[in-house]
Amino acid sequence: MQLSSISSSHARGLLAGAAALLLLAVSPVFAQRHLEKQFTVLAHPLVTLHNPSGKVIISSWDKPTVKVVADHDSPKIAVEAQQVDNRVDVVTHLLSDNISPSELHTNYVITVPEDAELQIHSDSGSLNISNILGDMTVETIAAGIEAENIGGYLVVQTVGGAFQCMRCTGRIEVHSISGDIRLIDDHSSNIFAQTSTGSILLDGDFLANGIYRLKNYSGPINVRFSPGDSFDVEATSLYGKVDNQAKLVPPRHARRRPPHFAQTLFGSFNQGRAKLEISSFNGIINIHKRD
Amino acid sequence: MAPMHCREFLQFAADWMEGRRTPAAVSHLTGCSGCRALLADLEAIRRAAALFPEEQPSPRLWPAIKAQLHAEGLLRAPRPAWRERFAAFGALRPALAGAYLSLIIVGAMLLGANSKFSRANDRALWFQSTERTVVPLAVELRSAEKKTMPVLQSEDNDVTATLNRNLAIVDNMISLCEKGVRQHPQNEMMRDYLYSAYQQKADLLATVADSEGR
Amino acid sequence: MGIVARTRRIENGELPEADAIRLAQQGDAPAFERLYQLHYRRVYSLCLRMVGNTAEAEDLTQEAFLQLFRKISTFRGESAFSTWLHRLAVNVVLMRLRKKTGSETSLEEVTEPDEESGGPRRDFGGPDLGLSGSIDRVNLQRAIDQLPAGYKAVFVLHDVQGYEHNEIANIMGCSIGNSKSQLHKARMRLRDLLHEAERQRAREEREAFKHDAAGED
Numbered sequence: 001m002q003l004s005s006i007s008s009s010h011a012r013g014l015l016a017g018a019a020a021l022l023l024l025a026v027s028p029v030f031a032q033r034h035l036e037k038q039f040t041v042l043a044h045p046l047v048t049l050h051n052p053s054g055k056v057i058i059s060s061w062d063k064p065t066v067k068v069v070a071d072h073d074s075p076k077i078a079v080e081a082q083q084v085d086n087r088v089d090v091v092t093h094l095l096s097d098n099i100s101p102s103e104l105h106t107n108y109v110i111t112v113p114e115d116a117e118l119q120i121h122s123d124s125g126s127l128n129i130s131n132i133l134g135d136m137t138v139e140t141i142a143a144g145i146e147a148e149n150i151g152g153y154l155v156v157q158t159v160g161g162a163f164q165c166m167r168c169t170g171r172i173e174v175h176s177i178s179g180d181i182r183l184i185d186d187h188s189s190n191i192f193a194q195t196s197t198g199s200i201l202l203d204g205d206f207l208a209n210g211i212y213r214l215k216n217y218s219g220p221i222n223v224r225f226s227p228g229d230s231f232d233v234e235a236t237s238l239y240g241k242v243d244n245q246a247k248l249v250p251p252r253h254a255r256r257r258p259p260h261f262a263q264t265l266f267g268s269f270n271q272g273r274a275k276l277e278i279s280s281f282n283g284i285i286n287i288h289k290r291d
Numbered sequence: 292m293a294p295m296h297c298r299e300f301l302q303f304a305a306d307w308m309e310g311r312r313t314p315a316a317v318s319h320l321t322g323c324s325g326c327r328a329l330l331a332d333l334e335a336i337r338r339a340a341a342l343f344p345e346e347q348p349s350p351r352l353w354p355a356i357k358a359q360l361h362a363e364g365l366l367r368a369p370r371p372a373w374r375e376r377f378a379a380f381g382a383l384r385p386a387l388a389g390a391y392l393s394l395i396i397v398g399a400m401l402l403g404a405n406s407k408f409s410r411a412n413d414r415a416l417w418f419q420s421t422e423r424t425v426v427p428l429a430v431e432l433r434s435a436e437k438k439t440m441p442v443l444q445s446e447d448n449d450v451t452a453t454l455n456r457n458l459a460i461v462d463n464m465i466s467l468c469e470k471g472v473r474q475h476p477q478n479e480m481m482r483d484y485l486y487s488a489y490q491q492k493a494d495l496l497a498t499v500a501d502s503e504g505r
Numbered sequence: 506m507g508i509v510a511r512t513r514r515i516e517n518g519e520l521p522e523a524d525a526i527r528l529a530q531q532g533d534a535p536a537f538e539r540l541y542q543l544h545y546r547r548v549y550s551l552c553l554r555m556v557g558n559t560a561e562a563e564d565l566t567q568e569a570f571l572q573l574f575r576k577i578s579t580f581r582g583e584s585a586f587s588t589w590l591h592r593l594a595v596n597v598v599l600m601r602l603r604k605k606t607g608s609e610t611s612l613e614e615v616t617e618p619d620e621e622s623g624g625p626r627r628d629f630g631g632p633d634l635g636l637s638g639s640i641d642r643v644n645l646q647r648a649i650d651q652l653p654a655g656y657k658a659v660f661v662l663h664d665v666q667g668y669e670h671n672e673i674a675n676i677m678g679c680s681i682g683n684s685k686s687q688l689h690k691a692r693m694r695l696r697d698l699l700h701e702a703e704r705q706r707a708r709e710e711r712e713a714f715k716h717d718a719a720g721e722d
């Protein structure tokens with residue numbers, strides 16, 4: 001009796017093993033490509049990334065090291081990361097002319113010293129950058145960009161990707177065509193944001209002597225203010241509307257005469273310490289109190 | 292006029308050094324050798340500082356900087372490997388470079404034409420002037436766009452879709468701005484928007500050339 | 506302008522700054538050198554006045570120009586190039602000074618002892634210690650070396666290099682009012698330091714005289 005029980009359980013074990021082997025045999029084999037490299041750098045390293053598509057996450061740590069982790073599924077992709085003195089270049093190479101969009105995806109997690117400078121070019125996917133004090137240039141076509149706690153001069157060029165910057169303190173310059181731009185809780189003294197059909201939201205601090213210029217063609221431009229803020233404002237929409245909740249007094253400075261057919265608003269709020277210039281071709285400009 | 296005391300003059304001293312004068316301050320100085328001595332000291336410091344010569348570093352400084360720039364590859368334009376595969380699109384670049392040059396000329400003319408026509412106040416003259424400069428530019432951009440069409444039509448991915456969509460957006464903007472300029476040719480802001488729209492189109496076509504059909 | 510003519514102008518060092526910037530943004534080596542030639546003396550002088558020794562000043566100048574050339578593609582022309590460069594250079598120097606002192610040195614944070622409690626300092630019983638006509642470069646540089654970093658930067662930019670307060674505000678990222686206030690405090694501190702140096706010299710001379718007189722007896 002015992003022997004037959006044992007042989008039954010043994011047979012079951014054998015069957016289970018065979019099934020597993022069979023599954024492995026018929027499952028597609030995914031050639032997981034993975035690169036992990038670290039580079040020791042000095043102060044203010046320059047890190048560049050050229051990637052056609054994928055998810056990119058960049059953050060900082062307190063080590064004098066740049067760490068690059070890359071993952072992709074396609075054998076038609078090769079990732080190269082190399083260092084020349086205090087500069088680290090990361091490039092996604094295409095090994096074939098015949099690559100489908102899904103094969104292009106290469107995901108990166110890059111960790112840099114907080115004073116690093118970045119130059120990033122990624123056509124699509126997503127970019128998430130946080131806690132960097134160095135200057136940064138980001139170019140993309142369709143990737144969405146989220147930046148947080150950035151301290152340096154940030155220049156963003158995007159075609160259709162949305163851009164969001166939270167708690168950034170350096171100078172910010174954004175150029176987009178259809179991407180939305182959201183600037184939230186920033187503490188910057190110089191912001192320039194231009195989009196054509198995207199919306200713009202400015203909801204941060206107005207620093208004394210700060211300059212904030214927002215421009216679009218259509219779509220809404222929303223500016224939020226608190227009772228304690230202080231700015232001179234000039235807002236013009238050629239064919240759209242300007243809706244303002246700030247109690248303004250006439251400005252101290254001369255200004256150019258707006259066209260008679262446009263909707264224009266100008267004046268000083270409190271002492272007019274910062275300068276706010278907003279223009280739209282036919283969009284709506286809203287200057288509203290924060291809730 | 293209430294007399295100024297030394298304590299008050301000390302607070303005013305910074306303004307005095309910036310060139311500000313008040314009768315009270317002048318009067319105080321006349322009778323106060325201590326404050327006169329203070330100002331004389333501050334002036335002496337300012338004069339002495341201005342006499343510091345411009346110093347010269349050692350001649351090996353530039354070679355050291357240049358060597359570092361070479362080492363970092365900054366003294367040549369970086370070209371990621373994937374761009375080298377599509378050299379055929381190099382032919383597009385001169386057309387776009389020409390477009391950029393035209394934009395600079397157009398921009399300067401549109402923004403600088405005020406003085407020429409403001410006295411004339413003639414809408415027709417404004418419009419003719421704008422048209423003369425903008426039409427050749429529009430032709431050049433259309434020609435550059437035709438060369439990019441095979442690229443944009445050959446691929447089906449979100450990058451190409453984004454580029455196509457945004458080209459349509461920019462064309463629409465140009466059309467609206469041209470209409471606006473025709474209606475209000477003297478309006479500087481309107482012309483500025485038209486100029487920006489053309490610039491965006493040129494930038495976008497350059498991006499298409501760079502993306503190389505991915 | 507044709508490429509040949511432009512090349513000749515670069516070789517002759519005549520290339521206008523705007524052209525040099527544009528070419529440098531494309532990685533053109535002679536254009537980099539042109540920008541260096543246009544600005545290196547002022548940058549080096551600034552660094553030298555701030556740190557007081559030539560080796561470190563050269564090191565800082567090199568670092569400032571390297572940072573400039575690394576980020577030249579981000580220069581958009583909204584401020585004067587020299588202002589942008591000087592902002593970089595000042596930041597490089599202040600970072601170095603912060604590392605040395607081990608603390609964050611902010612323009613706003615420096616506090617001064619209250620110098621305005623009475624009248625101007627009056628020295629009794631000593632030689633005439635007016636500074637007029639008696640400040641030499643060495644003593645002034647020694648006094649500048651003892652200034653806090655923020656005061657030093659504003660003083661060097663304004664009184665040594667001749668920048669106006671609105672330019673300094675741009676360079677230092679502060680308000681014009683702050684720049685004026687810090688400049689005045691810097692000059693007042695320098696005055697105290699220079700007077701102290703004078704008194705020390707007078708004391709040493711008196712000691713030396715006494716020593717010589719005692720020796721002769």
